[in-house]
Structure formats: C-alpha cells, structure tokens
Amino acid sequence: MRAVVLGIGNTILTDEAAGVRAVELLEQTYQVPANVQVIDGGTSGMEMIEDLSNLDFLIVIDVVKTGAAPGTVVKIAGDEIPVFFRHKLSPHQIGLPDVLASLELLDSMPKEIVVLGVEPISLALGMEMTATVAEKVPRLVDMAVAELLARGYLLEALPAKVC
Helix, strand or coil: CCEEEEEECCCCEHHHHHHHHHHHHHHHHEECCCCEEEEEEECCCHHHHHHHCCCCEEEEEEECCCCCCCCCEEEEECCHHHHHHHCCCCCCCCHHHHHHHHHHHCCCCCCCEEEEEECCCCCCCECCCCHHHHCCHHHHHHHHHHHHHHCCCCCEECCCCCC
C-alpha cells in the first residue's frame, strides 16, 4: 500500500501557505512509514506525475474556496472529488487538476483521494499566514494522520523538541 500526503500552496501569499506548512509540521511531529511519502508540492504541476502514479491513497492539503466561512476546515472525499477539481478553488490550482487528468489518461490514478483544506482569509502577498488559518494547520495534520491510521498506515509520534 503506497500513500502520499501532498501539501500544496504558495508560501509568499499569506494563507496560501497552509498546505505546505501542514506537511512541514507533519514531518516534524511524526515518523512516517516507508510506504508513505510526504511531499511539499509548493506550486508544482506536471512534475508530480511520477510521485502520484498508482497510489493506493492520496491526501492533498491546501487552502480551498468552498464558500464556507474563512478559517473553516473542510474534508472533500469520494463523489465530491470530481466536482471539487472542476472549479478553481485555489490560486495555484493550475497543476493538480491537470496532473490528475493526466494520471487518469495513463490509467494511473490514485485509488482514493481525500482533500483536507482550510478556507483562506487572505491571499495577499506576505510571508505570514493569518492567525486564524495558522492555528488550523495542526488540525489539518491531525486529520491527515487520522486518515492514514484509518487505512492501516502506522505513524509514530516523534518526541517533542525542547527549545
């Protein structure tokens, strides 16, 4: 069983960094098994095809615009996934729908996809996320870990670092 946790986003557009910050936190707080790859996808596109081919499970963590209140954490899965990718929900979302469409053409689509996201407050130029979205990053990590554990992937919490 092969899984990828993919954090996507642009770290210079305030809240757009949430997905990238979530995978960074995941790597800092958990030892993931060899069959789980954690990827900082940034604003990548087609170069992710190989990493996302023939997966059993793909978790995408990103900011999403679903119409919910800013700061709302959302999970999109199952039948909602095709609808989710028809609409541009994130400023950099040129790459992922194209990658998934290519994987489908190559008959290499992940068997299961879950999108975990947070509604942004700001997508302005800036290196700091808004406090509301930043405080949701640990929750996105917890949700990703729960999704992996529910499917039999064994993660181990790393000891807390003392500063």
